[in-house]
Amino acid sequence: MAIAATLARAPTFFDEVVNNTPGGDPHLELCLQCGTCGGSCPSGPDMDHTPRALFAMINAGMKEQVLRSNTPWYCVSCYYCMVRCPQEIKITDILYTLKRMAIKEGNYRDSTASDAPGFSETFIDFVENYGRSFEVGVAARHHLRHHPLKMVGMATGFGLDMLLKGRMDITPNRIKGLEGLQAILKKAKELGGEA
Amino acid sequence: MKYGFYPGCSLEKNAYAYNQSTMAVTKAFDIEFVEVEDWNCCGATEYIAIDLLPAYALISRNLAIAAKQQSEQLVAACSACFLNLKKADHYMGESHKLNEKINKALAAGGFNYEPGSVKVRHLLDIIYNDVGIEAIQEKIIKPLYQLKVAPYYGCLVPRPAKMGSFDSNEYPTSMDEIMRALGATVVDFPLKAACCGGHMTQISEDVALDMMRRILKNATDNRADLIVTLCPMCQFNLDAYQESVNKKFGTKYNLPILYFTQMIGLALGMSEQELGIGKELVSAKAALTNISEEPPPKPKRVRRSKEALPLPVLEEV
Numbered sequence: 001m002a003i004a005a006t007l008a009r010a011p012t013f014f015d016e017v018v019n020n021t022p023g024g025d026p027h028l029e030l031c032l033q034c035g036t037c038g039g040s041c042p043s044g045p046d047m048d049h050t051p052r053a054l055f056a057m058i059n060a061g062m063k064e065q066v067l068r069s070n071t072p073w074y075c076v077s078c079y080y081c082m083v084r085c086p087q088e089i090k091i092t093d094i095l096y097t098l099k100r101m102a103i104k105e106g107n108y109r110d111s112t113a114s115d116a117p118g119f120s121e122t123f124i125d126f127v128e129n130y131g132r133s134f135e136v137g138v139a140a141r142h143h144l145r146h147h148p149l150k151m152v153g154m155a156t157g158f159g160l161d162m163l164l165k166g167r168m169d170i171t172p173n174r175i176k177g178l179e180g181l182q183a184i185l186k187k188a189k190e191l192g193g194e195a
Numbered sequence: 196m197k198y199g200f201y202p203g204c205s206l207e208k209n210a211y212a213y214n215q216s217t218m219a220v221t222k223a224f225d226i227e228f229v230e231v232e233d234w235n236c237c238g239a240t241e242y243i244a245i246d247l248l249p250a251y252a253l254i255s256r257n258l259a260i261a262a263k264q265q266s267e268q269l270v271a272a273c274s275a276c277f278l279n280l281k282k283a284d285h286y287m288g289e290s291h292k293l294n295e296k297i298n299k300a301l302a303a304g305g306f307n308y309e310p311g312s313v314k315v316r317h318l319l320d321i322i323y324n325d326v327g328i329e330a331i332q333e334k335i336i337k338p339l340y341q342l343k344v345a346p347y348y349g350c351l352v353p354r355p356a357k358m359g360s361f362d363s364n365e366y367p368t369s370m371d372e373i374m375r376a377l378g379a380t381v382v383d384f385p386l387k388a389a390c391c392g393g394h395m396t397q398i399s400e401d402v403a404l405d406m407m408r409r410i411l412k413n414a415t416d417n418r419a420d421l422i423v424t425l426c427p428m429c430q431f432n433l434d435a436y437q438e439s440v441n442k443k444f445g446t447k448y449n450l451p452i453l454y455f456t457q458m459i460g461l462a463l464g465m466s467e468q469e470l471g472i473g474k475e476l477v478s479a480k481a482a483l484t485n486i487s488e489e490p491p492p493k494p495k496r497v498r499r500s501k502e503a504l505p506l507p508v509l510e511e512v
Contacts, residue, residue, distance in 0.1 A: 022247060022293055023286035042390045046402045073398055076406070077240050078390035079354035083364040092355070099244040116398045123241040127253065131235040133204040142397060158435040158476060162209070165474050169208045176233045180304035181256060188252035188300035 013063040021090060021097045028094060030087040031055045037081035037091050047071045048112070051081060051091050054098075067105050072098040073113035115146040128185060131175030135168060196325060199266025199313065200228035201257055203276035203427075204236050210273070210427035212471025216456035217272050217318060219470060223334060223463055224326045228270065231260050237279040240394060251293065252300040254283040259306035261313045272318040272456075274351035274426035281315040285358045317352050319425050319455065320361040323369040328376045336464035338378030341487040344458070345384040345419035346370040347410065349429040353388050364388075370455055374423060377462040380491060386413040391432040400439075407432055408440050411448040420482040421451040423458055430454065434476050451479035461486075 011019070018028055031052070038050025048069040049057065057066050075095040082092045102108040103117050122142045126134045139159075162168045175181065206214040221228060234257050242250035258280060261269045271277040287294040288310035298307055322331075353360060353367045362369045365388055371381045389410055392403035410433065414422050424430050434452045441448055452475060460470040461483075472479055 020247065022251065023289045042392075042406050043395065043402050046399065074395075074402065076350075076390050076393045076395050078350035078393075080350075080365075080390075083354050083356045088357070096243050097247075100247060103245060113398055117245070119394065119397045120241040120244045123239065124245055127236045127238060127242065132207070133236045133239065135204075135209060139397075158438065161476050162435065165476065167209050167211065167474060173207065175235050177235075177304070180306075181235055181253070184252050184256060184300050184304040184306070185249045187303035188249040188297070189246065191248055191296045191299060192246075 013061050013066075014058055016101070017058055017094060017097055020100065021093050023090070023093070026090040026094055027088055028055065028058070031059075031089060032087060034086060036084050036086065037089075040080040040084050041075075042078060042080070043074045043076055047074045051075075051095065055089075055094075063105075064107060066098065067102040067107035068110045070111045070113040071095070072102060073108070073111065073116035118142060118146055126172060128182065130172045131178050131181050132173045134172035137172055196225065196321075197227045197229065198316075198321065199231060199261040199264060199269040201231050201234055201237075201261070201269055201271045201276055201280065203234075203271060203273040205273050205427035205431075209431060210454075212474040213272060213427060213430070213454045213456060214471075216454055216460050216470040219465055220322075220456045220459045220463065223465075224322075224330065226321070226326070229264055229266055231257050231266075231269070232264065234260065237276045239275050239279075243279075248296055248300065251283050251286070251297050254279050255287070255297050255301055255308050256304065256306055258284055258313050258315075259301055259308040262308060263306075266313060268314045268316055270316055270318055270321055272425075273428075274317070274349055275428060277315065277317045278351040281358055284310050284313065284315055317361075317425070319352065319369060322455075322459070323373060324361060328372055331373065331459065331462075332376050335377065335462045337462055337486075338490070339374075339458065339462050339486050340378045340490045342379045342483070342485050343382050343418055343420045344374050344379045345382050345414035345417065345422045346374055346387060346455070347384070347414070347422045347424045347429060347433075347452075348388045349424065349426045350388065350390050350393075352425060370423065370425065373455065374458065377458060378490065379458065382414070382417040382419045384414060384417055384419070386410050389413075391429045393428055393432075396432065396436065401443075403432070404436065404440050404443050407436055408444050408446070411437065411440060411450055412446070414450055415448055419450065420485050421453055421479060423453055423455050425455050430475075437477050449477060451475055451477045451482050453479055 033052055035052045038044045038052050044050050049071050054071050072095045077092055079092050108117055119142050123138050126137055238250050238253050294310055301307055348367045353362055354364045356364050374381050390406055392406040395403035430452050457470045457472055
């Protein structure tokens with residue numbers, strides 16, 4: 001993005017966040033600290049810092065504290081903040097950027113949402129190996145890794161009902177063009193970097 | 196009317212009832228769907244949280260196939276699929292760098308995609324704007340009189356704003372209008388576009404259950420017989436976790452969650468089986484017996500009581 005090209009100094013944490021957010025300028029520098037985002041957020045009260053506070057921390061270069069916070073993982077992606085922000089900051093997109101950065105840096109392990117990336121990773125494992133998602137597999141593998149006791153609940157709770165109603169597959173579906181898809185994903189990973 | 200169609204993983208199994216009822220209803224309105232051949236998962240809200248470029252490349256493969264099949268408009272019924280496809284197309288158009296990289300990745304699988312060549316639309320948009328209320332009304336055989344419904348839109352279809360929306364971002368009404376056209380009574384439902392929690396059940400169940408509780412409470416307080424939705428994730432959360440909500444909060448919510456296509460199908464005289472009604476975990480059987488052959492009596496106009504406090508009056512200029 002434009003900022004990186006004209007900088008005569010090493011990119012700051014703020015620049016990193018901006019440069020890794022897709023699409024046009026996310027307008028992060030325009031934050032007024034008004035708090036509309038935190039007030040609109042359905043999970044705001046359970047976050048370590050509301051998005052408003054997080055943006056001030058990004059500005060202050062508090063990389064470790066930002067990436068260790070549970071805020072990005074507690075974002076439910078409802079986009080209320082984004083449609084209400086008076087400065088049109090792409091808040092939800094920025095929180096996705098922070099998730100990716102927290103995984104890359106490994107900071108999320110210290111956060112109160114430390115097994116959240118595990119769920120996403122399990123999910124994409126299936127997508128990369130089959131081309132389709134697979135609910136039973138994702139839930140089972142995620143719980144086996146993180147909360148084995150929950151497996152019992154799944155088997156006796158609504159998991160069984162879902163199976164009986166024919167709403168769950170026992171085996172995953174595989175797409176025909178899986179090799180092509182894997183080649184695309186491999187290439188995309190190689191290209192990587194900023195958006 | 197001919198459109199490309201992207202079913203998405205949920206419609207294959209978990210939300211098969213949505214798939215079934217969508218096919219039955221669109222057929223009745225002479226809509227032809229050309230399925231994206233050998234489509235792949237859109238990555239839901241997961242891939243984008245791990246790695247950016249592969250996430251967008253994954254989505255774009257579907258757009259590329261749709262473009263190749265010459266589908267100018269691509270319809271998705273699932274909210275997450277809809278937003279992912281739309282966002283990928285939009286951001287590729289906004290950022291030359293992103294577009295270039297994604298096309299390099301797509302080329303490795305023998306595809307390419309020019310942003311803007313496929314217009315991504317949600318099923319509700321198609322039914323509300325392209326089919327239209329009048330055409331729906333003409334086909335009604337069995338009106339849903341006296342059934343009180345709470346139309347629930349969730350997050351991803353009404354928002355975000357910057358890519359052009361077909362309805363309000365915070366207080367959408369298109370599904371309300373469709374339900375009224377079917378003869379149903381639409382109750383007040385201020386939380387109609389609130390979040391069901393999405394995948395939050397897997398991260399913090401406490402946070403997620405509370406979000407669902409608010410929605411179930413709001414619909415119950417407004418005396419809805421059932422909630423009507425347009426999203427497989429919203430349906431799944433409110434349906435499958437309703438018992439957990441009741442257990443955790445000591446409540447007794449008993450709200451069936453149906454898809455808006457199932458409601459349209461019922462009014463068009465289709466059978467419950469044909470529409471996948473019965474696949475929901477909180478049974479809709481009892482709620483649907485509230486459908487009456489008589490339209491509800493017109494509400495009487497209530498005159499203001501003389502004892503009420505006076506309303507402020509603007510001074511004439």
